[in-house]
Amino acid sequence: xxxxxxxxxxxxxxxxxxxxxxxxxxxxxxxxxxxxxxxxxxxxxxxxxxxxxxxxxxxxxxxxxxxxxxxxxxxxxxxxxxxxxxxxxxxxxxxxxxxxxxxxxxxxxxxxxxxxxxxxxxxxxxxxxxxxxxxxxxxxxxxxxxxxxxxxxxxxxxxxxxxxxxxxxxxxxxxxxxxxxxxxxxxxxxxxxxxxxxxxxxxxxxxxxxxxxxxxxxxxxxxxxxxxxxxxxxxxxxxxxxxxxxxxxxxxxxxxxxxxxxxxxxxxxxxxxxxxxxxxxxxxxxxxxxxxxxxxxxxxxxxxxxxxxxxxxxxxxxxxxxxxxxxxxxxxxxxxxxxxxxxxxxxxxxxxxxxxxxxxxxxxxxxxxxxxxxxxxxxxxxxxxxxxxxxxxxxxxxxxxxxxxxxxxxxxxxxxxxxxxxxxxxxxxxxxxxxxxxxxxxxxxxxxxxxxxxxxxxxxxxxxxxxxx
Numbered sequence: 001x002x003x004x005x006x007x008x009x010x011x012x013x014x015x016x017x018x019x020x021x022x023x024x025x026x027x028x029x030x031x032x033x034x035x036x037x038x039x040x041x042x043x044x045x046x047x048x049x050x051x052x053x054x055x056x057x058x059x060x061x062x063x064x065x066x067x068x069x070x071x072x073x074x075x076x077x078x079x080x081x082x083x084x085x086x087x088x089x090x091x092x093x094x095x096x097x098x099x100x101x102x103x104x105x106x107x108x109x110x111x112x113x114x115x116x117x118x119x120x121x122x123x124x125x126x127x128x129x130x131x132x133x134x135x136x137x138x139x140x141x142x143x144x145x146x147x148x149x150x151x152x153x154x155x156x157x158x159x160x161x162x163x164x165x166x167x168x169x170x171x172x173x174x175x176x177x178x179x180x181x182x183x184x185x186x187x188x189x190x191x192x193x194x195x196x197x198x199x200x201x202x203x204x205x206x207x208x209x210x211x212x213x214x215x216x217x218x219x220x221x222x223x224x225x226x227x228x229x230x231x232x233x234x235x236x237x238x239x240x241x242x243x244x245x246x247x248x249x250x251x252x253x254x255x256x257x258x259x260x261x262x263x264x265x266x267x268x269x270x271x272x273x274x275x276x277x278x279x280x281x282x283x284x285x286x287x288x289x290x291x292x293x294x295x296x297x298x299x300x301x302x303x304x305x306x307x308x309x310x311x312x313x314x315x316x317x318x319x320x321x322x323x324x325x326x327x328x329x330x331x332x333x334x335x336x337x338x339x340x341x342x343x344x345x346x347x348x349x350x351x352x353x354x355x356x357x358x359x360x361x362x363x364x365x366x367x368x369x370x371x372x373x374x375x376x377x378x379x380x381x382x383x384x385x386x387x388x389x390x391x392x393x394x395x396x397x398x399x400x401x402x403x404x405x406x407x408x409x410x411x412x413x414x415x416x417x418x419x420x421x422x423x424x425x426x427x428x429x430x431x432x433x434x435x436x437x438x439x440x441x442x443x444x445x446x447x448x449x450x451x452x453x454x455x456x457x458x459x460x461x462x463x464x465x466x467x468x469x
Contacts (some may be wrong), residue, residue, distance in 0.1 A: 016223030141245035185419030269299035280312035320351035
């Protein structure tokens with residue numbers, strides 16, 4: 001592999017919004033690199049897929065492919081971004097025309113293997129045993145699929161009650177292996193984590209990725225984790241997959257703590273909307289609500305279905321994905337039609353980073369006079385730096401009426417499945433505990449509440465806006 005002096009320092013890529021971005025390479029390994037991005041608006045976020053990442057040595061391209069953002073440190077005008085490369089380096093492109101360098105490249109490869117690809121023996125054992133168990137389970141479940149003695153449902157699947165009788169012990173054992181992986185992964189130094197993640201994925205992905213939820217979480221086809229279809233998978237029938245084995249795998253992962261915390265979060269948000277509707281009824285006026293990073297807005301769909309008078313709430317839903325907004329619009333319209341109700345909804349296509357950039361230039365995409373009684377942002381803070389979260393909260397306050405409420409969420413730093421998510425799914429989050437989340441909250445607030453859902457994996461911060469915003 002080339003040294004940093006041989007490799008050009010300028011890296012180019014496209015973020016999930018299609019913007020072309022330049023970065024400066026500061027460190028690299030065969031499966032990862034670190035770069036500096038000079039932009040005050042942090043135009044990338046954790047777990048985002050970067051496309052067409054290009055690294056060059058002179059006039060030769062030695063890497064062109066995708067990468068997943070693993071971590072990000074925002075230092076002001078510059079963000080230090082660490083990524084995992086999902087394709088292979090092409091060092092031989094860089095030595096084309098100088099065959100005397102072939103042996104040196106081979107020796108460099110072996111030296112790097114010895115220096116950087118040291119996999120913990122206990123980690124290897126955990127992964128090896130997990131692979132053996134999953135492989136044997138796959139063969140055993142295939143027999144169940146071929147059996148003519150197990151009752152079937154109308155879709156030809158094993159009847160639901162029988163499925164869970166055979167799946168539950170397997171999922172319990174699978175969970176034991178995931179806990180074992182978690183314990184081993186905690187012991188891995190940061191500089192060795194990429195090699196260990198690659199080892200785990202190479203061994204286990206052939207036995208996991210055909211489960212739809214596992215695949216979507218890892219592949220991130222929309223360019224980021226937590227897209228609307230991934231949310232739908234967490235909320236729908238967990239028995240997804242083209243065989244009993246992959247239905248078991250899919251169900252096991254959808255029962256993870258973070259997925260359950262997301263389901264709990266929907267319930268809490270419905271309660272938040274019910275509180276807004278109660279205020280509208282009490283004050284006999286319409287209540288304005290802003291939802292930033294709305295996703296599929298399942299909580300609004302449920303609120304429409306459950307509340308007798310949702311028409312008093314006026315929603316502005318903001319998301320950076322046009323596809324997501326189109327899907328959300330369709331779902332809300334269907335919910336209104338199904339229950340014979342009406343709500344006022346405006347859909348705004350805008351990213352958080354562009355929103356903050358435009359707001360700083362007095363070019364806010366929202367109407368100049370628009371002020372809100374309730375503002376909420378559920379799911380974005382897991383991927384945004386402290387600086388961006390703080391600026392976003394200040395923006396929420398500036399667009400809120402005095403006495404209005406703001407609610408934000410974050411996955412708690414105590415998440416017991418953090419390392420498994422990272423090692424198997426490349427699902428990286430920015431975790432915060434109560435003190436860390438409170439540290440980004442604005443000063444002009446009162447009646448602050450910080451609480452978690454029943455799993456303890458999702459932390460909520462809710463406060464009222466005071467004068468002086």
